[in-house]
Amino acid sequence: MAQMTMIQAITDAMRTELKNDDNVLVFGEDVGQNGGVFRATEGLQKEFGEDRVFDTPLAESGIGGMSIGLALTGFRPVPEIQFFGFVYETMDAISGQMARYRYRSGGTRPMPITVRSPFGGGVHTPELHADSLEGLMAQQPGLRVVIPSNPYDAKGLLISSIRNNDPVIFLEHMKLYRSFREEVPEEEYTVELDKAAVKREGTDVTLVAYGAMVHSCLKAAEELEKDGVNAEVIDLRTVAPVDYETILESVKKTNRAVVVQEAQKQAGIAANIVSEIQEKAILHLEAPVLRVTAPDTVYAFTQAEEVWLPNHNTIVEKVNDVMNF
């Protein structure tokens, strides 16, 4: 075991899979020599050579399209989009192409591609670096969207994603990259995709979140505990498809739920979850299922970012609304 930050765990996952499978290729802008702008690929080119870990020209649609071509020749590409706000440049390659290839080819052409990308607010980036665009990806049938909240999951989920024979969008919250360390096994292991984790057991209300908001929920749960409210916290880990089974089981126990996402409110992951809860468990509910989200705007410039982002206080407020309904 070693103490690792999330970014170290991510590097370790790629190293593990580069070692395990000669077909794994890691590439993107500044990914080779420089080891990535966040150092996610630190040392990998040196260890595995320029043929396996390399820099690409600066063009995201090209990176996406080339990944597809490499997959067509049997490789298992792990491209990086330097910041996920740049995904618009490669929307067709992702949503119009890799997500559909298996179906389009009558089930004959798998796309074992893992698109890695940093995202998430609170780190004072310029525009279009921090936006939470997972809802856009989740809207696309054929894509799996994975968002880890901690180093242990990050390594296990990334290994599972790379081994998966369908495309995975693997989103890494920048605020979590180096915010804490935890024990991460040096040997290989996997964390199951499409499976949520109960991070804290509770009896009064279910908090559902993913990425950095999992930590805000845990902090909120601690505050709530002081007022005698016992919150259960679920970390989705895979946001598309959602593990509704785990959520419904919890809601049937607590009879109350608040769904939390850093993204704007409209048409997101949280909206999906609220719908599913009322479709499947309405008679178990003691109160409406509420959402904690950012407002329906584009991501705020730095000066307004602090207020724009949901946090443990806004979560506590919403939970109180649900408890006092």
Place this chain on the structure above:
Amino acid sequence: MTLKRTLENIENQFETFQILNEEGEIVNEDYMPDLSDEDLKEIMRRMVYTRILDQRSIALNRQGRLGFYAPTAGQEASQLGSQFALEKEDFILPGYRDVPQLIWHGLPLYQAFLFSRGHYKGNQMPEGVNAVSPQIIIGAQITQTAGVGLGYKKRGENAVAITYTGDGGASQGDFYEGINFAGAFGAQAIFVVQNNRFAISVPVEKQSAAQTIAQKAVAAGIEGIQVDGMDVLAVYAATKDARERAVNGEGPTLIETLTYRYGPHTMAGDDPTRYRTEDEDNEWEKKDPIVRFRKFLEAKGLWSEEEENELIEKTKEEIKAAIKEADNTPKQSVTDLIGIMHEELPSNLKEQLEEYKEKESK
């Protein structure tokens, strides 16, 4: 004093490469490809077959028996001359008009009809047929071609990736990204732009200030050539050369073929009289790839009217049989679709699969 500029110098260097003129005469003996009499006849057979297939497809479409179809008449030399230069292991990434290349690369005709009809089985390449189904998004296949060509290079394969797009496609960002990536990585790739002068209704002159599409290769640092796309020998020779250089590690090539589609853009209501003149149509029909190649073969004593008529009859029979086979293929269901979207069915779809199984069993 004017600054030193390069555009004029570059454009002057892009001449149209031709071997066989409109009269069916060899005008460029030095580049005459090394093809046996049997090869020459095979090229002719394929062009005639494809012309008949186009006529039949248009008729079938009008009877409501085909579905999506993009006519090919006029473009046979561009499509089949380039495909004839390929080996079985080469990988084709076609556009929606490039079904003939797929057929000659090994896609059974009834499957081509199933593609038109919107059945997933039309998109399943048989084992060993290195190709994907026609791309609908203009340009998306071009960046993918850079990837396949790079994959082949990494694996040390003696094979190339070849893609097709049109004069409109050469305006897409993905076109520039694709040829640039291919150049940067030394991908084993060939990019064919069939310049048939129109993107639906928009003339090529409105696509770009560039005098040729071939010259766009210069900016990507790759080889580019403009070819008479109505001359099957020139298209063959240019593709063969590009293929050889690609597998020898000498980099990718952009080939612009000057051609024309006689028919409408697709069979979904396009009316070419809205944007083309009859004079222009007639001008291009004089350049017809089959007419000139027929003259060439007849002068060599390799082709006769009788042989051609026999071939036409045989082709019509084959088409009839293929349509029948397509008719006999059970309709695609939503259950089929759900089943082949993923390797492993995600939980949300499990429920929906049951729902549609139920619906479709009635």
